[in-house]
Amino acid sequence: MKRSEIQDAVGDLGWRYVLGTIRATVPVGSIGQAAEVAARCAAAAGDERLQLQLTRDHVLLTLPAEAIEPARRLTAAVREAGLATEPGGTQLVELAIDALDIPAVKPFWRAIFAYEDEQGYPNAVVDPLGVGPAVWFQQMDAPRPQRNRIHFDISVPHDEAPARIEAALAAGGTLVSAAHAPAFWVLADAEGNEACITTWQGRD
Structure with missing residues (x-):
């Protein structure tokens, strides 16, 4: 897929294409909530190569660029918890x-x-x-x-x-x-x- 096609496929879900990956953050209120979100996302990702980074303020989700369907599953799992996937903080250095x-x-x-x-x-x-x-x-x-x-x-x-x-x-x-x-x-x-x-x- 072209990069523009990948971004178009996940943009409305709060994900962004960044340097060969797609990334989203989930704002949370505590490290305990971050752990709960991470567990939900790990279950939804299945065998997909999901990377998780947790802080007390957010969970950063990273998937391979063409993992469109797993991104949709993760967003659905996050929404079931009353939260949202957002593009803020998805930069790579x-x-x-x-x-x-x-x-x-x-x-x-x-x-x-x-x-x-x-x-x-x-x-x-x-x-x-x-x-x-x-x-x-x-x-x-x-x-x-x-x-x-x-x-x-x-x-x-x-x-x-x-x-x-x-x-x-x-x-x-x-x-x-x-x-x-x-x-x-x-x-x-x-x-x-x-x-x-x-x-x-x-x-x-």
Whole structure:
């Protein structure tokens, strides 16, 4: 189906086509109600690949782009509970990193985020839990002499930090600074793009 056809099929139900998926939110009044909605939706989805994210304010529903009939079933299940599927909060965030040598920098970012390769997209890595934003790499045709203007902070459990740093270094990264460890370590990929591994330690 074309993207416009998918959106037309689910738009009146409160769903929106976003980056290869269809997504909707269900506003709720408590985490208990969110759990009830999630259970209803899981039952209605059957074997369909439904992703659920719960907060005390809403439940975010994500389905594959062409799962039109499951979206209808989920909306019906939500309406039976006196609630509604709505389009608010259905955005997806991706991070793009410019690179001259993508094969040289991609392993660093896969390691530092603890991500995996995205199926069918050789220049992207994704969160295996489906929570964090995807990271993709854009081919540059000339180096930029200035220092990069953005970096990422990855906050991890304190006892996971050494392994994450070791993996990033093994993947071609460099340790820029450990002056503030264990609060944070500054690392960089093969082209100098920086990221910090941070923990709660050393901040008291």
